[in-house]
Amino acid sequence: MARIIGRMPELPEVEVTRRSVASRIAGAEVESVFVGKPLRWPLGIDADELRGCRVGEVVRRGKYLWLPLLPADRQAPAPRSSGGLLIHLGMSGSLGFSWQPGAPGPHDHFDLLTDRGVLRLTDPRRFGAVVWGPAMDQGVPARLLAGLGREPFDEALTPEAVHTALQGRRVSIKQALLAGDIVVGAGNIYACEALFRCGIDPRLAAGKVSRPRVARLLAEVRAVLAQAIEQGGSSLRDFKDAHGAQGHFQLSTQVYGREGQPCRVCGTPVRRIQQAQRSTFFCPICQKR
DNA sequence: CTGGGCTCCTGTCAGC
DNA sequence: TGCTGACAGGAGCCCA
Numbered sequence: 001m002a003r004i005i006g007r008m009p010e011l012p013e014v015e016v017t018r019r020s021v022a023s024r025i026a027g028a029e030v031e032s033v034f035v036g037k038p039l040r041w042p043l044g045i046d047a048d049e050l051r052g053c054r055v056g057e058v059v060r061r062g063k064y065l066w067l068p069l070l071p072a073d074r075q076a077p078a079p080r081s082s083g084g085l086l087i088h089l090g091m092s093g094s095l096g097f098s099w100q101p102g103a104p105g106p107h108d109h110f111d112l113l114t115d116r117g118v119l120r121l122t123d124p125r126r127f128g129a130v131v132w133g134p135a136m137d138q139g140v141p142a143r144l145l146a147g148l149g150r151e152p153f154d155e156a157l158t159p160e161a162v163h164t165a166l167q168g169r170r171v172s173i174k175q176a177l178l179a180g181d182i183v184v185g186a187g188n189i190y191a192c193e194a195l196f197r198c199g200i201d202p203r204l205a206a207g208k209v210s211r212p213r214v215a216r217l218l219a220e221v222r223a224v225l226a227q228a229i230e231q232g233g234s235s236l237r238d239f240k241d242a243h244g245a246q247g248h249f250q251l252s253t254q255v256y257g258r259e260g261q262p263c264r265v266c267g268t269p270v271r272r273i274q275q276a277q278r279s280t281f282f283c284p285i286c287q288k289r
Numbered sequence: 290c291t292g293g294g295c296t297c298c299t300g301t302c303a304g305c
Numbered sequence: 306t307g308c309t310g311a312c313a314g315g316a317g318c319c320c321a
């Protein structure tokens with residue numbers, strides 16, 4: 001039986017995090033920076049150089065957050081660098097913003113201390129990252145974002161475009177979804193759930209999915225992500241502190257993490273298989289094509 | 290260009 | 306009850 005690891009930050013959790021942090025940190029002035037244990041990549045700048053920057057509007061791209069750091073107009077002396085921080089929560093990361101978070105704990109690896117509070121990255125497994133760059137489309141951030149597919153809610157992402165992009169792909173549709181180079185945001189949980197909702201066998205070759213089914217799949221990816229964002233958003237009202245987000249985003253799943261348990265639609269035991277070293281959950285009866 | 294496999298890390302859990 | 310080892314997973318990266 002597969003175990004479910006507590007929270008896996010996928011697009012919905014990243015978006016909910018953005019919404020909870022953005023309005024409170026916008027306009028804040030950086031006073032100092034704490035860097036803990038190494039994360040996935042080095043920060044890429046001397047932390048002292050961020051002092052005196054003003055935080056801009058936090059935006060999300062895929063599962064990344066971009067935190068603009070601009071020169072504060074009335075600050076003297078002016079910061080030595082402006083640009084921003086590209087943040088990824090990895091497998092186990094969470095971002096909190098609070099007035100007095102206390103001393104960093106063993107899993108707190110980055111603090112941005114500002115005049116409005118402290119933005120803190122907590123990440124036990126350290127798959128996450130905080131990387132400085134001169135702009136979102138320059139330097140290391142640009143390189144990291146370059147291969148990303150379209151945003152799931154981008155209106156320019158049509159079923160036709162997705163279908164075309166899938167043509168010739170021989171990997172499974174599940175792997176193609178996870179790859180994120182066509183549409184971003186569907187991690188392992190949501191890929192499994194979306195495929196279940198539209199009755200597509202996760203093992204089916206990506207290029208073999210018919211156009212109507214691609215349209216249905218895109219709709220379900222959007223629906224499951226939107227639902228998760230909404231659920232996370234509603235739970236935000238209960239936030240008490242910076243890390244109150246724990247466990248709030250666990251959508252009640254139809255198949256994910258339910259190996260051996262009866263399919264909620266037909267009662268057949270949910271199957272678990274490995275695809276590219278990753279667990280896939282599906283109903284062998286409901287997902288036949 | 291595509292696809293497959295490896296890698297980072299540590300909390301959790303099965304099994305002895 | 307305590308210890309050990311397998312496992313989970315996002316996504317960059319390297320190689321065939």
